[in-house]
Amino acid sequence: MKRSLQEIANALGARLIGDGQVEVSSVASLESATRGDLIFVDDEKHLSAALRSNAGGVIAGQFAAPLPAGRTLLISDHPKLAFARAARILQDGSLRGDAPDNIHPAAVVHPSVVLGAGVCIDARTVVNEGVRIGDDTRLGAGCAIGAGAVIGSRCEIYPNVTIYPGAKVGNRVIVHAGAVLGSDGFGYVRDSKTGHYEKFPQVGRLVIEDDVEIGANATVDRGALDETLIRRGAKIDNLVHIGHNCKIGEDVVIAAQTGLSGSIVIENGAVLGGQVGIGEHARIGEGVMLGGQGGVLPNKILRGKGQAFWGTPAQPLRQYLKQLATLARLAKKE
Numbered sequence: 258m259k260r261s262l263q264e265i266a267n268a269l270g271a272r273l274i275g276d277g278q279v280e281v282s283s284v285a286s287l288e289s290a291t292r293g294d295l296i297f298v299d300d301e302k303h304l305s306a307a308l309r310s311n312a313g314g315v316i317a318g319q320f321a322a323p324l325p326a327g328r329t330l331l332i333s334d335h336p337k338l339a340f341a342r343a344a345r346i347l348q349d350g351s352l353r354g355d356a357p358d359n360i361h362p363a364a365v366v367h368p369s370v371v372l373g374a375g376v377c378i379d380a381r382t383v384v385n386e387g388v389r390i391g392d393d394t395r396l397g398a399g400c401a402i403g404a405g406a407v408i409g410s411r412c413e414i415y416p417n418v419t420i421y422p423g424a425k426v427g428n429r430v431i432v433h434a435g436a437v438l439g440s441d442g443f444g445y446v447r448d449s450k451t452g453h454y455e456k457f458p459q460v461g462r463l464v465i466e467d468d469v470e471i472g473a474n475a476t477v478d479r480g481a482l483d484e485t486l487i488r489r490g491a492k493i494d495n496l497v498h499i500g501h502n503c504k505i506g507e508d509v510v511i512a513a514q515t516g517l518s519g520s521i522v523i524e525n526g527a528v529l530g531g532q533v534g535i536g537e538h539a540r541i542g543e544g545v546m547l548g549g550q551g552g553v554l555p556n557k558i559l560r561g562k563g564q565a566f567w568g569t570p571a572q573p574l575r576q577y578l579k580q581l582a583t584l585a586r587l588a589k590k591e
Contacts, residue, residue: 258282260347262314265295266331268346269339271316275329281313284344295347297340316340349411361398373410391428403439409467421479427467433495435474439463442478442485442501442519457481459501466490472497472513481519488525506543518555526562534569547571 263277285294287303290312297316298307307315308328315321316331316339333339360366363380370384373392378384382400391410396402400414403422408414412430420426421439432438444457461480465487471477472495479485480502487493487505494513499505503517506525515529518537523529526544533547536555541547544562552569553559559566565574 258347259293262295262329262331265314265343265346269316269331269333269342271331271333271339272322273329273331274322275314275327277329279313279329281347283347284340285312287312295340295343297336299336316343364396379416385422397434406439415473421463424463424465424479426465427469427489429468430465431470433471433473433475436471437476438465438471439479440476442481444481444501444519461485461501463487469493475499478503478519494531500537512549548574 259280259282261277262279262281263273266273266277281295282293285296287296287307287310290296290310292311292313294312295314295316296307296310296312298304299318301320304317304321307317314329314331316333316336318336319332319334321330322332331339359377361378361380364378365383366378367384367386369386371389373390373394375393376390377395379396379398381398382396384402385404387405388402390408393410394408394412396414397416397418399417401419403420403424405422406420406424408426409428409430411428412426414432415434417435418432419437424439439462441459444459445454446457447454459479459481461483463477463479463485466489468490469487471493474495475493475497477485477487477499478501483502485499485501485503488507490508491505492510494511496514497511498516500517500519500521502520504522506523506527508525509523509527511529512531514531515533517535520538521535522540524541524543527541528546530547530549530551532550535553538556539553540558542558542560542562545559546565548565548567551567551571553571559571566572567574568577
């Protein structure tokens, strides 16, 4: 579905310069753009190249406003953010809207399932009894949705995702291929007499709030007795594992291959780099940044909004770098 640049500018709150009737249907890079594409430029040194491109429209910063561009510009204080939002608008227009329900003949949907308007379910997907799915949500091929699960509106569930019984997924959630949501946590009790392990009950649930994105082959365990909670806007990369009873705050970003043990709290706005490992019952404070391969010991608390930590055990970045420099000097003396 095409959108006029005037429509997009209105939706973004951007200032339009030029012909607002020009229509675009997708976004592209500066090099590959065609007449039907929208591009962005957030550095003045790239503006001339953007103006020479074949794009139908250009999102640019305030630096472009005084220039006689000779083409349609959308002026924004944050061009990259505006571009990302424009991409979402164009994608939503092409994938959703007034499309009728589309249930593939090879899908298996229990008669008790409640489907909103415009739901699409691809081949070989199984939706069990008591599931509720909101408007305009799409389930890719080969998904398995457990009994009593709830999936909100305008979600994109890619192929081969497994959502366990009783899990709750909010609105506008994106789950990439192969992710497993709501599986049992890794909890056992050891019998000291026999040395054998007994499984601790894993009867809680998983709650994922609105606007969360979960990467391919990520795994999120349900709570043992209560719930695992992923709050609004969290972004979780590929191959991340989140253990039972974890609480992930709003707008948290977790990069690939990070592993969280059980009962960890990650407060709002924290950023975890790739391959981070965190022990059980640890707490990462609001706005803390933890560098790649950083390690946090069980029960440890890291605090300091905007402060970076690195190393194992994790410590303030400046302190860690001083230690590395000291080790390097000592090595030279040998």
